[in-house]
Amino acid sequence: MEGEKIITSLLSEKRIFEPPKSVSERAWIKSMDQYKEMWEESIRNPEKFWSRFLDILEWFKKPTKIWDDSKFPPTAQWFVDGKLNASYNALDKHINSGKGDKVAIYWEGDNPTESRAITYTQLLEEVCKFGNVLLKYGLKRGDRVAIWLPMIPELVIAMLACARFGIVHSVVFAGFSAEAVKDRILDSSARMLITSDGTFRAGKKIPLKVKVHDLLEETPTIEHVIVVKRTGIDTPMKVGRDTWWYDELKDQPTECSYEEMNAEDPLFILYTSGTTGKPKGIVHTTAGYLMYAALTHKFVFDIHDDTVFFCSADIGWITGHSYIVYGPLVNGATEVMFEGVPSYPSFERYWEIIEKYKVNVFYTAPTAIRLLMKEGDALPKKHDLSSLRILGSVGEPINPEAWIWYHKVIGNERCPIVDTWWQTETGGILLTPLPGATSLKPGSVTFPFFGVKPEVLRDDGTLAAPNEGGHLVITSAWPGMLRGVWQNPQRFQKTYWAKFPGKYYSGDGAKIDEDGYIWILGRLDDVIKVSGHRIGTMEVESALVSHPAVAEAAVVPMAHKIKGQAIYAYVILNKNFSPSQELINELKQHVRKEIGPIATPEAIEFAPDLPKTRSGKIMRRILKAIVNEVDVGNITTLANPKVVKALWNAHKTAKSSSSH
Ligand code: WT7
Numbered sequence: 001m002e003g004e005k006i007i008t009s010l011l012s013e014k015r016i017f018e019p020p021k022s023v024s025e026r027a028w029i030k031s032m033d034q035y036k037e038m039w040e041e042s043i044r045n046p047e048k049f050w051s052r053f054l055d056i057l058e059w060f061k062k063p064t065k066i067w068d069d070s071k072f073p074p075t076a077q078w079f080v081d082g083k084l085n086a087s088y089n090a091l092d093k094h095i096n097s098g099k100g101d102k103v104a105i106y107w108e109g110d111n112p113t114e115s116r117a118i119t120y121t122q123l124l125e126e127v128c129k130f131g132n133v134l135l136k137y138g139l140k141r142g143d144r145v146a147i148w149l150p151m152i153p154e155l156v157i158a159m160l161a162c163a164r165f166g167i168v169h170s171v172v173f174a175g176f177s178a179e180a181v182k183d184r185i186l187d188s189s190a191r192m193l194i195t196s197d198g199t200f201r202a203g204k205k206i207p208l209k210v211k212v213h214d215l216l217e218e219t220p221t222i223e224h225v226i227v228v229k230r231t232g233i234d235t236p237m238k239v240g241r242d243t244w245w246y247d248e249l250k251d252q253p254t255e256c257s258y259e260e261m262n263a264e265d266p267l268f269i270l271y272t273s274g275t276t277g278k279p280k281g282i283v284h285t286t287a288g289y290l291m292y293a294a295l296t297h298k299f300v301f302d303i304h305d306d307t308v309f310f311c312s313a314d315i316g317w318i319t320g321h322s323y324i325v326y327g328p329l330v331n332g333a334t335e336v337m338f339e340g341v342p343s344y345p346s347f348e349r350y351w352e353i354i355e356k357y358k359v360n361v362f363y364t365a366p367t368a369i370r371l372l373m374k375e376g377d378a379l380p381k382k383h384d385l386s387s388l389r390i391l392g393s394v395g396e397p398i399n400p401e402a403w404i405w406y407h408k409v410i411g412n413e414r415c416p417i418v419d420t421w422w423q424t425e426t427g428g429i430l431l432t433p434l435p436g437a438t439s440l441k442p443g444s445v446t447f448p449f450f451g452v453k454p455e456v457l458r459d460d461g462t463l464a465a466p467n468e469g470g471h472l473v474i475t476s477a478w479p480g481m482l483r484g485v486w487q488n489p490q491r492f493q494k495t496y497w498a499k500f501p502g503k504y505y506s507g508d509g510a511k512i513d514e515d516g517y518i519w520i521l522g523r524l525d526d527v528i529k530v531s532g533h534r535i536g537t538m539e540v541e542s543a544l545v546s547h548p549a550v551a552e553a554a555v556v557p558m559a560h561k562i563k564g565q566a567i568y569a570y571v572i573l574n575k576n577f578s579p580s581q582e583l584i585n586e587l588k589q590h591v592r593k594e595i596g597p598i599a600t601p602e603a604i605e606f607a608p609d610l611p612k613t614r615s616g617k618i619m620r621r622i623l624k625a626i627v628n629e630v631d632v633g634n635i636t637t638l639a640n641p642k643v644v645k646a647l648w649n650a651h652k653t654a655k656s657s658s659s660h
Pocket of ligand 1 (some may be wrong): 393419422424425523
């Protein structure tokens, strides 16, 4: 296990943190005994277990068949004959039960002077106005709509308006490039794009629409583009195709209909990176996804009617889909939605927000915790964080040092930390503590959520021994699991179900300790987690190779103090090109343009040659070892073993010349 070396060296914290009484007393799940009993039932008798929670959703037709596992693995169907609507569950349901005036979203702008409180009634009105626009343009059940918007309320409105009519949304993170938007539009044959003139980030205006404008000539399925005016940046509009959000909405009625969707109708597609090829469109369906997002949100974050919840993720990722849009709104919670970054106007921004809205549950990523930890304890201590009850972490392994800081300085030793493991594919949290029940070990994701049965396997498919690293797989079916890869059943089968036939393959390494606690060791495939963002090495390599100077490229993760992992790229130049700092900058720019700023290599090293097997396969394992300065292991199978020494020396020289 390559990841293991890194993790075990950090395992200095041996203390166990019991759930605080004040949390347990009020919690939905109050004790380990209660958890165990429920978990066992969820595995032994899924029908019985899930039928007990049907009422977390409102159904037009209550399902009589809880699940159909006749085609599982890979595909189980959930709440099969039920009928419902996701948008109705997120909005109308609460208004009908008298909660219309409750704040659904406290929206906090990049600039602290800008904020909005949006009630459930107001949100529904906006969703209806936009829903009427979708109908006006002839969009209908099953069509796809691409959404490339920053963290503004219009993003939530657009998603819920699509969901109202069974229109499948495909949200693209605003930090991705226009090229990435184009690829996703083509793959999903989207009929409409919803975007904005630009976005604010740390006080700066960043254009969006203008960047994709010309590329839309290459996306024949796009019939219409709706543009939110956010920044006032000069924006080209194609007559007959592009219109402004505000103009479209201003005369629309605040009421609209909705579709009664089947349980298994797709709700959205979200693209994510894998080991091979372009990002794949992960498909989630209506009932199973919604049930799972809502129930995990309620139990993992212990949501009650008065809870204020703040998830700092971007809706462009699955965390935002499940724990900003669907989970919290279906549960009728009040949440904070934040447009900006933790460092603007100062590193106190998150603490200001928590104080301002009296946030009870704060859910963020280890990379943000490390960034803020570096700024010292004085900044959070200036703020009243006493409203906090539970803290959450997601996206990458949290190192015990960051865990302890989060617990002590932010949580004042009162707040359990729920370190939640899951993936775009899983729809919701799979491995997690429950705040009122689970004793915590810093750095461990502890135990499975209801319905989830994990295993750690050796390469040969046998069970790993306690504390032995292996492949994390899931052997049960759960409602939120992906139903497929958009228009690519072979890839679905091959990526997730082939390595260990019939078991869901996560791509992560893990181990289970002598007490049954699960520890995530990081990705075992060619996926890098940069600041918790998922990036495929293949995509970065393809981007590099598409530049005329580059003959060959190999990309590996490099350990990084704040980002967790950063991208390190080895590049072999074509003849007629020579190494230079300018070329490095140009290549970085090129990757930004092709994929987006988050994929920018931290370092680019020009190499004369790369370690390869006799069949010509690049041995990224060896490059990863060199970059992270660990033992390269066995190199006897290489066609060119000498290159390893040369790359070691080059790495050391480069390092000593860059440190002063
Ligand atoms: C990958 C999935 C889940 C929402 C955000 C990421 C890593 C996720 C943890 C955690 C260690 C984690 C895994 C996983 N990951 N949560 N608590 N501890 N690693 O979704 O972009 O699909 O990435 O994120 O490597 O496979 P994603």
